[in-house]
Amino acid sequence: xxxxxxxxxxxxxxxxxxxxxxxxxxxxxxxxxxxxxxxxxxxxxxxxxxxxxxxxxxxxxxxxxxxxxxxxxxxxxxxxxxxxxxxxxxxxxxxxxxxxxxxxxxxxxxxxxxxxxxxxxxxxxxxxxxxxxxxxxxxxxxxxxxxxxxxxxxxxxxxxxxxxxxxxxxxxxxxxxxxxxxxxxxxxxxxxxxxxxxxxxxxxxxxxxxxxxxxxxxxxxxxxxxxxxxxxxxxxxxxxxxxxxxxxxxxxxxxxxxxxxxxxxxxxxxxxxxxxxxxxxxxxxxxxxxxxxxxxxxxxxxxxxxxxxxxxxxxxxxxxxxxxxxxx
Amino acid sequence: xxxxxxxxxxxxxxxxxxxxxxxxxxxxxxxxxxxxxxxxxxxxxxxxxxxxxxxxxxxxxxxxxxxxxxxxxxxxxxxxxxxxxxxxxxxxxxxxxxxxxxxxxxxxxxxxxxxxxxxxxxxxxxxxxxxxxxxxxxxxxxxxxxxxxxxxxxxxxxxxxxxxxxxxxxxxxxxxxxxxxxxxxxxxxxxxxxxxxxxxxxxxxxxxxxxxxxxxxxxxxxxxxxxxxxxxxxxxxxxxxxxxxxxxxxxxxxxxxxxxxxxxxxxxxxxxxxxxxxxxxxxxxxxxxxxxxxxxxxxxxxxxxxxxxxxxxxxxxxxxxxxxxxxx
Numbered sequence: 001x002x003x004x005x006x007x008x009x010x011x012x013x014x015x016x017x018x019x020x021x022x023x024x025x026x027x028x029x030x031x032x033x034x035x036x037x038x039x040x041x042x043x044x045x046x047x048x049x050x051x052x053x054x055x056x057x058x059x060x061x062x063x064x065x066x067x068x069x070x071x072x073x074x075x076x077x078x079x080x081x082x083x084x085x086x087x088x089x090x091x092x093x094x095x096x097x098x099x100x101x102x103x104x105x106x107x108x109x110x111x112x113x114x115x116x117x118x119x120x121x122x123x124x125x126x127x128x129x130x131x132x133x134x135x136x137x138x139x140x141x142x143x144x145x146x147x148x149x150x151x152x153x154x155x156x157x158x159x160x161x162x163x164x165x166x167x168x169x170x171x172x173x174x175x176x177x178x179x180x181x182x183x184x185x186x187x188x189x190x191x192x193x194x195x196x197x198x199x200x201x202x203x204x205x206x207x208x209x210x211x212x213x214x215x216x217x218x219x220x221x222x223x224x225x226x227x228x229x230x231x232x233x234x235x236x237x238x239x240x241x242x243x244x245x246x247x248x249x250x251x252x253x254x255x256x257x258x259x260x261x262x263x264x265x266x267x268x269x270x271x272x273x274x275x276x277x278x279x280x281x282x283x284x285x286x287x288x289x290x291x292x293x294x295x296x297x298x299x300x301x302x303x304x305x306x307x308x309x310x311x312x313x314x315x316x317x318x319x320x321x322x323x324x325x326x327x328x
Numbered sequence: 329x330x331x332x333x334x335x336x337x338x339x340x341x342x343x344x345x346x347x348x349x350x351x352x353x354x355x356x357x358x359x360x361x362x363x364x365x366x367x368x369x370x371x372x373x374x375x376x377x378x379x380x381x382x383x384x385x386x387x388x389x390x391x392x393x394x395x396x397x398x399x400x401x402x403x404x405x406x407x408x409x410x411x412x413x414x415x416x417x418x419x420x421x422x423x424x425x426x427x428x429x430x431x432x433x434x435x436x437x438x439x440x441x442x443x444x445x446x447x448x449x450x451x452x453x454x455x456x457x458x459x460x461x462x463x464x465x466x467x468x469x470x471x472x473x474x475x476x477x478x479x480x481x482x483x484x485x486x487x488x489x490x491x492x493x494x495x496x497x498x499x500x501x502x503x504x505x506x507x508x509x510x511x512x513x514x515x516x517x518x519x520x521x522x523x524x525x526x527x528x529x530x531x532x533x534x535x536x537x538x539x540x541x542x543x544x545x546x547x548x549x550x551x552x553x554x555x556x557x558x559x560x561x562x563x564x565x566x567x568x569x570x571x572x573x574x575x576x577x578x579x580x581x582x583x584x585x586x587x588x589x590x591x592x593x594x595x596x597x598x599x600x601x602x603x604x605x606x607x608x609x610x611x612x613x614x615x616x617x618x619x620x621x622x623x624x625x626x627x628x629x630x631x632x633x634x635x636x637x638x639x640x641x642x643x644x645x646x647x648x649x650x651x652x653x654x655x656x
Binding site (some may be wrong): 118135171280 | 416
């Protein structure tokens with residue numbers, strides 16, 4: 001295998017005019033939101049305090065990224081979001097076509113070429129009669145969305161070095177029989193606490209187990225473990241990540257055998273390489289786990305998947321171009 | 329044991345002028361809120377969409393009730409809230425004295441004599457650099473609160489009949505090693521889904537297990553099982569409910585032996601009586617579990633605890649009178 005170096009993605013993006021945002025009014029150039037029934041600049045975007053999405057994390061959401069003016073795998077994200085709604089008995093007030101038009105409009109208003117596009121359906125307002133909480137059809141579910149500039153979980157230098165990963169000891173991931181992580185939802189206090197535990201341990205990100213030594217997922221990310229010619233990723237207890245799906249496809253393409261199954265902490269500690277996948281950052285190589293070296297910097301397979309991911313995205317793979325002239 | 333009948337609490341409250349709200353402007357008479365740094369009528373109370381309390385359920389909260397113009401066990405609620413903050417590495421911008429003054433001011437603005445007083449500290453705004461998520465001290469935590477009219481989970485007639493309880497089969501309670509339920513928090517999608525499961529089963533409320541036949545808690549409530557002279561309540565995997573604490577004290581007073589420990593579904597099914605406890609409704613007797621009769625209507629011990637609870641509260645037990653003339 002030839003020695004590859006990790007593409008300095010942010011450096012490339014900063015130089016390339018294809019990533020420069022279009023001119024917009026300052027209010028919209030900071031970000032845009034859709035609140036229940038109207039578009040507002042992000043600075044004015046607020047949720048009624050009695051919305052059950054806030055009071056009880058009763059909501060599902062999704063996030064799609066835009067790169068170089070193109071949504072990546074938009075329909076895959078929309079299909080996953082529809083499954084999340086069904087799993088949590090939430091009813092999306094918009095059709096998938098309306099939803100796509102609305103997300104496009106949000107990006108168009110900001111002029112962003114690289115963006116983080118978040119949307120959710122919440123249970124809606126709390127109902128005056130507690131008995132109504134027993135019936136999903138008595139709620140008026142609400143739609144919220146916002147667009148902010150794209151942010152990388154880690155910068156070029158951190159990706160090149162590979163991050164220090166901490167396996168959470170104090171928190172396990174909420175199990176699927178409590179809240180199904182395949183329905184992307186707000187209940188992530190466990191994930192957030194594990195991040196602060198990682199910070200205290202001097203690490204750069206966390207990963208969570210099921211409490212019995214089996215890996216589940218990392219905050220906002222799925223995990224992959226490379227061992228020889230095989231790549232392992234947890235099959236259950238985790239989000240059905242779209243970047244996870246993409247990484248699986250790319251691994252197969254470069255001749256690695258991909259296995260979704262049980263992946264233990266021991267598998268991770270004895271791996272040749274490991275990486276995290278997320279919409280907010282793509283492929284994130286791991287160099288140490290709990291202070292133990294896994295590999296020197298970003299491993300060769302991680303690097304290849306990382307570089308291929310960005311080259312394909314910029315070339316328009318699975319892309320839906322943003323219509324910047326659109327207006328509803 | 330003499331045959332007691334359950335006090336018609338709502339009927340009594342409706343007749344008694346001590347429960348009539350004071351006159352206020354219509355905007356405030358619907359409810360009041362405190363949003364980060366200011367008081368607003370409830371209809372204008374909104375949370376920035378990028379607050380992590382919304383996006384990631386990264387928050388703790390508490391609820392204290394006001395009855396007949398008096399907070400009930402306010403300092404117990406405040407102490408629990410302080411413990412919740414500590415457990416989740418959240419920093420309350422207000423001291424306990426400031427918090428108490430603020431909650432009082434909210435009730436005073438509405439003129440409510442019977443109210444539900446909710447407050448929370450959230451992680452605050454999402455931070456621009458994802459690396460900052462690893463350090464709790466880099467967040468600016470935010471305070472939110474609101475007051476709405478008091479609502480009973482179930483009405484007089486339902487409490488007199490006793491409710492039909494459903495033991496959730498499809499969902500288990502989020503375990504303490506994922507998100508500690510002693511820190512009252514927003515992650516309650518499991519509880520909400522179990523309520524809808526109960527609704528589909530024709531029941532009136534749900535209760536959740538740990539997945540191994542051990543009871544944990546019910547949505548917004550703790551559970552008690554009466555068996556002869558003994559009263560059992562789950563010791564762990566549940567909120568340290570203030571009404572649970574109160575019910576334990578009242579049970580002891582009326583000569584029942586209270587045991588906090590492991591309580592199984594079998595214990596519940598073979599109980600003489602059972603009841604739920606919550607700030608939103610006090611003592612809620614159970615008459616059937618999964619369609620099996622536990623007792624006929626509200627059982628005698630449940631009735632005694634229920635009635636004593638309200639008689640004591642109205643007599644000013646553990647009360648902090650609202651200062652309706654207060655203004656900051």
